[in-house]
Amino acid sequence: xxxxxxxPQLDRLFDYAIPDALADEIVPxxxxxxxxxxxxxxxxxxxxxxxxxxxxxxxxSEIDAVSSPIRVLTPKLYALARRAADRAAGSATDxxxxxxxxxxxxxxxxxxxxxxxxxxxxxAEHAAWAASMLAGDEGLTHCIxxxxxxxxxxxxxxxxxxxxxxxxxxxVLLAAAAVRTLAAGRSTILVVPDHRDQSQLEAALDARAPAxxxxxxxARQSSPARYSAYLRxxxxxxxxxxxNRSAVYAPVHDPALLAVWDDGDPLLAEPLSPxxxxxxxxxxxxxxxxxxxxxxxxxxxxxxxxxVGIGWVHDVSAAKRVSPRVVxxxxxxxxxxGARVPSxxxxxxxxxxxxxxxxxxxxRPGYAPVLVCADCRAPARCAHCGGxxxxxxxxxxxxxxxxxxxxxxxxxxxCTSERLRMASSGTERTADELGRAxxxxxxxxxxxxxxxxxxxxxxxxxxxxxxxEPIAESGYRAVVLLDGDRMLLAEDLRIGxxxxxxxxxxAALAAPGAPVHLVGVTGPVARALATWTQxxxxxxxxxxxxxxxxxxxxxxxxxxxxxxxxxxxxxxVRDAVPALDDLAVLGPTTTESTSRALLRFDYxxxxxxxxxxxxxxxxxxxxxRKNVKGRPPPVxxxxxxxxxxxxxxx
Numbered sequence: 001x002x003x004x005x006x007x008p009q010l011d012r013l014f015d016y017a018i019p020d021a022l023a024d025e026i027v028p029x030x031x032x033x034x035x036x037x038x039x040x041x042x043x044x045x046x047x048x049x050x051x052x053x054x055x056x057x058x059x060x061s062e063i064d065a066v067s068s069p070i071r072v073l074t075p076k077l078y079a080l081a082r083r084a085a086d087r088a089a090g091s092a093t094d095x096x097x098x099x100x101x102x103x104x105x106x107x108x109x110x111x112x113x114x115x116x117x118x119x120x121x122x123x124a125e126h127a128a129w130a131a132s133m134l135a136g137d138e139g140l141t142h143c144i145x146x147x148x149x150x151x152x153x154x155x156x157x158x159x160x161x162x163x164x165x166x167x168x169x170x171x172v173l174l175a176a177a178a179v180r181t182l183a184a185g186r187s188t189i190l191v192v193p194d195h196r197d198q199s200q201l202e203a204a205l206d207a208r209a210p211a212x213x214x215x216x217x218x219a220r221q222s223s224p225a226r227y228s229a230y231l232r233x234x235x236x237x238x239x240x241x242x243x244n245r246s247a248v249y250a251p252v253h254d255p256a257l258l259a260v261w262d263d264g265d266p267l268l269a270e271p272l273s274p275x276x277x278x279x280x281x282x283x284x285x286x287x288x289x290x291x292x293x294x295x296x297x298x299x300x301x302x303x304x305x306x307x308v309g310i311g312w313v314h315d316v317s318a319a320k321r322v323s324p325r326v327v328x329x330x331x332x333x334x335x336x337x338g339a340r341v342p343s344x345x346x347x348x349x350x351x352x353x354x355x356x357x358x359x360x361x362x363x364r365p366g367y368a369p370v371l372v373c374a375d376c377r378a379p380a381r382c383a384h385c386g387g388x389x390x391x392x393x394x395x396x397x398x399x400x401x402x403x404x405x406x407x408x409x410x411x412x413x414x415c416t417s418e419r420l421r422m423a424s425s426g427t428e429r430t431a432d433e434l435g436r437a438x439x440x441x442x443x444x445x446x447x448x449x450x451x452x453x454x455x456x457x458x459x460x461x462x463x464x465x466x467x468x469e470p471i472a473e474s475g476y477r478a479v480v481l482l483d484g485d486r487m488l489l490a491e492d493l494r495i496g497x498x499x500x501x502x503x504x505x506x507a508a509l510a511a512p513g514a515p516v517h518l519v520g521v522t523g524p525v526a527r528a529l530a531t532w533t534q535x536x537x538x539x540x541x542x543x544x545x546x547x548x549x550x551x552x553x554x555x556x557x558x559x560x561x562x563x564x565x566x567x568x569x570x571x572x573v574r575d576a577v578p579a580l581d582d583l584a585v586l587g588p589t590t591t592e593s594t595s596r597a598l599l600r601f602d603y604x605x606x607x608x609x610x611x612x613x614x615x616x617x618x619x620x621x622x623x624x625r626k627n628v629k630g631r632p633p634p635v636x637x638x639x640x641x642x643x644x645x646x647x648x649x650x
Contacts, residue, residue, distance in 0.1 A: 001034060001063075002078070004044040004093050008617045010036075011091040013048055017060040026050060026063065029071030031103065033064045046073045046096070070108060070231065072100050074251045076288060081249070083284050087606065088643045089557070089613040090274020098272065099249035104227040111231045119237045120213035122183035129208060130183070133176035139316045144177060144257055144292040149283075150316035151304050152296040153535070156324055156508035158475050165203040166454065166473050168508060170296055174259050175204035177294075178240045182209055186256035187238040191248050191278055193265035195220060196453065200471075201242050209240055217243030217250065245270055245278040248285060258282055259294040264301040264501050265467075275642050279303060298504040298534070302497060302545070303552045305538035315535070323532030324479075324507040329517040340425070345480050345517040346437075349461070352478030352514065353441060357460045359476040360434065361506050363483035365447035365465050366426035367393050369401075373412040374419035382407060391422060394432070424486065431463045446470050466502040475511025484521035493550060493647040496525045500537060503529050549583065551646055554600045557613060561620070561639035563588060563595040569616035569639055570597060576612040579605055586648065598648060613641050 001014045016034055018026045026032070026047060034045045042064055053060070073096065081095035134141050143150035154170035161167065178188040192198055195218060205214055215229045233239065233252050241250045245268045248258070260268070260282050268278040279295070286293040295304045295313065307313035329345040341349075349358045364370075368391035371380040380389040380398065387402025389410070398407045398420060411418055425433070427450075431443045442460035446452040452470040455462055462470060466487075487499050507516040507529070518526055528537035546553045559566050566588045574580055580601060587597035601609045620639040 002046045017062045019062045029073040031067035077251045084276045088274035089610040098246045101227045104224045107224040107228045117235045120210040127183040130176040130179040147292045149293045149313045152316040155322045167200040171200040171204045181256045186254045187252035188257040189241045192261045193267035213239045217247045248278045248281045255291040257292045262297045299501045300535040300538045302538045324516045326516045326530040329519045353459045356477040359479045360463045361481045364426045367428040368422040369426045370424040372423045374421040375417040376415040378414045427463045479510045479516040481518045557599045558642045558645045559597045565639040566595045573612045
């Protein structure tokens with residue numbers, strides 16, 4: 001029995017007796033209610049396995065009731081959850097809480113009353129369509145047929161579908177692979193960062209696969225809809241699952257392909273404990289299920305490139321290399337060095353607007369996201385909470401981005417100046433400036449507050465933040481990437497990698513032959529974009545990080561809590577794993593409320609380090625329990641552990 005509890009000391013299997021009244025109902029995988037004598041209450045649990053008790057065993061507590069007769073926990077899902085939790089020094093129940101939706105009684109009754117589900121059939125014309133779409137990518141089909149692990153560089157272009165939708169070529173290729181797999185009677189799981197990518201896959205699969213075989217899973221669904229989708233996955237019939245990061249755990253029938261799109265997107269990093277990235281969970285699942293695993297994207301993350309370098313993942317190249325026409329734009333002699341749009345990019349946009357839409361990518365939304373003192377250039381801060389001030393429009397009173405208060409009568413605390421200066425331009429200010437530069441042209445703003453999915457082929461300037469770019473029906477006639485130098489200034493180990501991903505994804509929306517202007521950026525990132533050699537950039541990044549022992553060349557665990565708890569955990573791990581070197585520990589650093597330390601270790605030591613970090617968590621939880629006398633202990637663990645943090649951030 002696996003008890004559903006956040007307490008780390010309960011993350012193990014417990015033995016319970018099956019009462020005679022429930023002997024016919026208790027089977028592995030169902031939900032039950034069981035007593036926990038140490039807590040004096042009833043808890044939810046999953047039946048993992050059943051066996052005959054030995055005559056000499058001590059008396060066991062009995063299962064109280066069956067919560068649901070459906071076997072929601074399959075043996076392979078439990079094995080995957082256990083391995084993922086052990087790798088991340090976490091609890092299997094935390095993984096299962098992400099994978100198995102909350103029970104919905106009405107949806108369950110509807111499912112139980114359904115007719116027998118038959119295997120979906122793929123028509124011959126749809127199977128032929130899938131084969132034709134994959135005809136130029138024999139490396140991809142070979143990797144799928146051989147159940148291999150591949151890193152696939154998707155072609156950077158869009159495709160107009162027969163139903164009138166325009167999607168990325170990557171979506172058509174993954175949809176064709178899924179249809180091909182479904183025609184063979186096996187299942188596919190397609191994991192993408194957000195709903196925009198899911199919608200592209202749905203459009204590519206529209207009318208190509210039976211509707212009842214395509215299952216969408218994401219957080220936007222209602223609880224009954226998500227539970228119904230999960231029950232469909234459990235059925236012994238193949239299907240195609242489209243979902244976000246939790247879809248990697250989907251318990252589908254006979255999986256043949258697991259594909260992860262754009263694994264560098266932070267949305268695929270799980271924020272909830274134990275924080276297993278979808279990429280790592282996919283690697284574990286491929287080992288357990290023996291299915292094919294494809295990491296697809298317009299760029300290559302250093303994490304995947306490390307796996308390619310050691311031979312664990314194979315490079316899957318397209319038969320014909322296609323790349324956008326990237327131009328590195330800089331100010332010319334005689335132009336103002338502060339010009340935001342150089343003359344070359346300006347001329348390209350003006351020429352392209354005669355034929356269709358032009359995409360302009362900027363760093364931030366809003367009008368003026370950053371304000372500074374006009375005299376001393378100190379960042380403008382709110383006098384009440386210290387938050388950054390920003391302007392919503394030209395001439396408006398600045399407001400605080402944190403508390404929302406208007407900064408009427410603001411005075412600089414450093415030089416007592418009362419004048420403010422706009423230090424950056426967001427989507428709205430950029431749209432305002434471009435509207436004056438291109439009078440009579442449509443201006444479309446696309447960001448978090450103004451979501452736009454698609455734009456038509458009429459001339460328009462589309463000003464979008466990174467990741468929010470709409471898809472043009474026939475591709476953009478030009479793409480202008482602004483604020484690149486500002487993006488690269490972010491204090492982040494992976495900022496170059498992230499910028500290359502943002503720019504590559506935007507460049508992939510351009511029409512064939514359309515110019516892509518990267519403004520004001522030089523160096524390795526710009527060269528990688530211009531030559532479309534993202535894997536080479538990832539290899540260079542790995543080579544630079546290896547001597548410094550930075551992720552992903554090593555694994556990094558973050559420990560947070562009281563200073564005593566952090567030091568005790570570090571000491572116990574170092575004693576248990578003597579192979580850790582003298583530079584393995586960074587910190588701890590202490591603030592007013594907590595202490596934090598980083599532990600660096602090689603991949604070969606991962607299992608041992610994770611095991612002893614987990615033991616330190618349990619020991620800390622038991623110490624917290626003992627400190628509370630005369631009443632039930634609260635759920636308060638002073639130590640927190642996160643394995644595989646992406647950056648060395650103390």
